[in-house]
Amino acid sequence: MAGIVETQTTASPFEGNSKSRGRMEIRRINFDLSDSAMARPPLGKRRRDAAVRSSDLEVKRSRRTECPRYGVTSVCGRRRDMEDSVAIRPSFCGEDGDGDVRGGDLHFFGVFDGHGCSHVSRRCKERMHEIVRGEYENGDAPWEDAMARSFRKMDDDVAEWSSGLASTSDDSNCRCEMRTPQRDSVGSTAVVAVLSPEKIVVSNCGDSRAVLCRNGVAIPLSVDHKPDRPDELRRIEEAGGRVIYWDGPRVLGVLAMSRAIGDSYLKPYVIPEPEVTVTDRTGEDECLILASDGLWDVVSDQTACGVARMCLQSRKGESSNQACSDASILLTRLALARHSADNVSVVVVDLRKTTQ
Template sequence: MAEICCGVVGAGETPTPTIEPNSRNSVRRSLDFLPLKYIADMAIPSENISRKRQKLDPSTKKGVVSSESSTNEKSTKNEVVLVANCSNVSEAENEVVVVEDCPKYGITSVCGRRREMEDSVSVHPSFCEEKSEQNQNPFHFFGVFDGHGCSHVATMCKQRLHEIVDDEITKNREKESVDWKSTMEKSFIRMDKEVLNSTKTKQSFTCKCELQTPHCDAVGSTAVVAVVTPEKIVVSNCGDSRAVLCRNGVAIPLSSDHKPDRPDELDRINSAGGRVIYWDGARVLGVLAMSRAIGDNYLKPYVISEPEVTVTERSDEDECLILASDGLWDVVENDTACRVVQMCLKAEKTVSPPGSPGSVVTGVGSDKACSDASILLTKLALARHSSDNVSVVVVDLRRDQRQQ
């Protein structure tokens, strides 16, 4: 992590003239420049990659899975695990090797103009597998959590939610297919209960709220989570973070922001006996600017942790998936974000003619392209004067046509 200080001048603005150090205006002006905590990451393939091969039985034509050169049973954030039953197929010596790469991705998270960083990002490639006699389909977990009140609920979600989802999927493993709506709803409710229990058991957190109000329950976090399988994109959203799919150049929102003045959310809050008060925008009881979140026990039952779940079939026209906190979406439209990512994905294929002066390859892989896209989106949000933390995950969903 590195801390950088920067001032952004928007389009059409003129630079501020130099102010004398001793003037009162200089003191007031200095408050506008706050440290930007900057984190960037991208998927980096490991040289020793876990592989699985599917051997072909000549008599039955059924595959038998065996492992080969597996170095780690579980992948870390920067490892790519290649698993059976995927798009790239080759046949040699009575063997069928079926492999699918983990989707490549890029992550950027900046503190922005806030004094504290309360966002968290969670990425777990191949965090679990749906196993059957012939298939081992890898599931990949991507999540963005935007904390409020403090950072510890977002941090807990980062550390635990993917494990809870894995456990819920495991419980349904005997079924032919996963009931994603039920699975994700149960996972979010379990996560919310863990947050509640952490305050009751006075679990220690290394954060500012421990110093101000020990074991405060007036802390929460949004959660937008995407589970990407070979066939589906499952998005679960609780709060005002957002997931957007770019398909054939069109931005398709896969989640809907939970704002207190959204008509159905407003009716739900009123039915529960709560009120939406307009105080610098619509807020539940005049306090919280979102109607769903994990945590925020003092606002229950008006603020709930139940997510809205969408299941989208993957298509060969899919280009990318963007998950981001409202620090981005408050100032950048869905279409604009998709165009930025498209530009980066196309740039990776641009190569100057060999031997030409200054010839360079502008991208060495879509992992770098996704990382560049996430960085550009955060810079765009800051240039448009976003006042919140900004966290962005870009996932490359492009794939070759499956062989028939």
């Protein structure tokens, strides 16, 4: 059973209150015992049937893969408020009522970097994996289509949820207090990775990023959606918008990214449409790094991979849980040492086939 180490704090790391905890994921099999005793078949037949069901269940269990080991660190840093959220959902598709393990070997990792307030990133943390699961289980569409629909549904969900909260009561945790027009200027990036035994599916909307370390080489699995990216600049201008340089390129001089969940006041220039990559896993894959731009603004892809790789290799014979946790903490500290002014959230996932 895969152990999970997670380090997460919303306080300044300089206060020295980072926390670590271990957690064991235990999955239970529930059997339906509601049949009437009067309708039961003879004991011998019941035993034979039970043996067949048990054999089938063992075969299905053998198809399930354990969740990769990972570490998470999320800190407020030098910002006044914590607006990042991180979601980790091992085996997030679960089992159906017949004990089928379809989706049981799919694992969900997401980093959501909010802006304007934290409620959109928190909503993405709570709901994105459920929406992706629904799209996956409802058909055999390619991952590109399933992820595109998921992000659009997440955007619709945020709009509906925000309106519902604003019409009922304020959220005391929200700086924007969920009132129009403030809630219309709140949004979040979303970078999501779904891992299967054979594939890495990454869906990105905004300027958070996913980077694969393969045999020591950094391979970006997403491209930041910046307003001055030539294709994004062209799309914005063709929609009637403008990119204005105000402390860097910004859509209408306001938002420093060209795609996001939420931000209804900037539509159609800022869109929730993700870009999706599907990458075959190989035996040379070492780790996957998902992080908000608080890391990537000051640390290059190759440097991040070098740090994570060093942590994984330095703990031979020990739990890779701790190695991944060490990597996420060290990357966060490096970002802060390089004067990152943003929240910093880092997820490091061990992709090695055999944990050293």
